[in-house]
Amino acid sequence: MSVLSEGLVRGWRSLSGSGDNELVPQSRLSGPMPWVIAIMIALTVIAAAAGLALRNTATAAREDLSGGITVQIVEAAPEMREKQAAAALERLKAMPGIVSAELVPSADVDALIEPWLGAGTLAGADAIPVPAMIDARLDGAVSAGRIADIRSELKGVAPAARVDAQSSWLGPVFDAIQSLQWIALAVIVLLALSTAAAVLLAARTALGTNRGTIEVVHLLGGTDAQIARIFQRSIGLDAVGGGAVGLGLGLVVILFVGKRFAALGAGVAMGGTLGWTDWLLILAIPFVGVVLAMLTARLTVLRALRQML
């Protein structure tokens, strides 16, 4: 007997009473339907967590970079570069709307370049002329107008200065993250549709298997709603079991992957940490799954019953 058929037997209990202990299921997770639901819920939980983490990463990065500008002094002569950098830094600190400004130490710049050019490339006679960099933060969002104002302010004291909004560098990254978020959402929708399709097929099969019994209940005066409730409750029980297992599996994966990302210690990765609202959303997935499964079963059965007299 299929799981749904067994579940159906369980479901009859409202109409069959509780006197027959053999109607109680031997094992709720003995067939495919709860496991199909478990897998769907687990994948949905993982996809949702990935989507939420990506959203958090993008949000954190945006917030981090929204007021940030980088001033580069692109000057080959080291003395002139340092002189202009100092002047630009002093002017920036004096400008209204600039919250902070600091020269990026040459050691940090060296460390950034080291993986590509090797160590010690910024010192000595053969030093590569890398621009001096000033990291500044505005009191609000960076706009083209404010960038233009800063450029014109710096033009007099540091003609080699180039001013860029930090967020503009990460624009393609944000676009990529947004694409991944959409993919995660699409995966969730497809999984929901797949779950509904699996429930629909199972409900139809169970309807076929139990057609004789359904006809009898009909002929005894049972309503479509009474019969649909039996299937609905049966699939609901399977979905509760499958949902709990799926949530458990999903959480194990999330915690494992989360631990791996946390071990990176990188700022961007840490920005993807899930908040309590994210966890609430993830925990709500099995409940939504149960409702979806029950609703699908109900509508499928009601639709099929309408074909019967």
Add this chain to the structure above:
Amino acid sequence: MSTSPDAEIVQFDNVGLRYGTDREVLSDVSFTLHPGSFYFLTGASGAGKTSLLKLLYLAQRPSRGAIRLFGTDAITLPRDRLPGFRRRLGVVFQDFRLVPHLSAFDNVALPLRVAGVSEKDLARPVADMLEWVGLAERLQARPATLSGGEQQRVAIARAVIGRPDLLVADEPTGNVDPEMAVKLLRLFEALNRLGTTVVVATHDVHLLKKVPESLIMRLDRGRLSDPTGALRYPPRRQAAPA
């Protein structure tokens, strides 16, 4: 919904029934059933008895003609009103149609549970009914473990437990011994005396003699004859032919 004592409980008017594109299994069937009457429906195998009963217990819609049940047009009856009508019917199916997952007790209790009767209120009547049909020791037995006769008695108990306005029985004594057959007929008669209209389909002519007050409806190749005048309005009561 109540039926006035004088109104016909069932009225067939030129009813025809065909399955698919086959020839009609029932043709021009017209009759009336009156409250509190006892009818035997007879005829050879394949005469259309079961098809006529299916129309009576609303398992089938006719291909043509008109059917009124409890004073209401049963053909145009919306689906959502069918359960209410079916709860006023008791049906003994030829193949019993017991629910295989349920015990004898739960099978008999099913019509009451469908109608929303509480467990407290149904436990005693169901047990009494099963005791009456001689199955007091088999309350928890599933149909598969019951003999054909026992299954038939469970089916009959299920049909009469709700004190239906119309009891329709298709060969209800086909699988029981003569003694039990008489006992079951007495049950039908008792129910009939309480006001239930009873229609029993049978090809056992000996059974017809057991209920002298009964009226006979005879089907012959899908057409109804009226040997006792039972189908006229008003019907002429007549003893069953010897």
